[in-house]
Amino acid sequence: MFPTINKKETGVNLRRIMDMRGVKPKDIQEYLGFGCVQSVYRWLDGAIHFVRMEEIRRVMLHIKINDMEDLAG
Template identity: 25%
Template sequence: MVNLPVIDMRRTGQNIGRLRKQAGLSVRDLQDIFGFATPQAIYKWQQGAALPTIDNLVVLAAVLQVRVDDILVTDTAAQVQISA
């Protein structure tokens, strides 16, 4: 058994909301930046119901002026069996 990191979706969502506010951006601002028709995706990210796609995560990091690693919250408690 090996401990591998797993993304904590709830805490990552809270982090996205905190970083967005810290950057002085509204949900509507992010909606416009990403070109989304509705703000639902951003609300889902902030609630931890969904994660941004990899390309949206890279854009989000650039917009918030942080590293991708600063957005994601990981938990290393997950044990995974690795077979050779």
Template identity: 35%
Template sequence: MFIFPTIDLVATGKNILRLREESGLSVRNLQEIFGFATPQAIYKWQHGTAMPTIDNLIVLSAVFQVSLDEIIIVETNTQISA
């Protein structure tokens, strides 16, 4: 049996929400930074129904002035039988 890390989407989304609020940014502000036509992607990130792409995570990291590790929440309790 192997233990693999997985990304906790909901916890990561809550982190994105918290970091956005702590930065004093609105969803609209992030929408403009990313050049998105609608804010739906950002809401999906915050609700944990979707993950930002790696390039969008890097932008979030720069905007929030934190490392990627401070955005992404990783669980290590996923077990896979061989």
């Protein structure tokens, strides 16, 4: 059985962690080379899925998926 990921709740947790770490949506946009920051906001709202989500968590936010709940709690 595979766990399901609640994209909206994940986005809420990531916003909290980004705030704690001082990472702005613009920083993620520039890191990924997106033309507009709106894609990052859609991702945080749970509307789209980034294939590179794990890279963002690991490299930019320095967290593992298992640690997200503890950090955001």
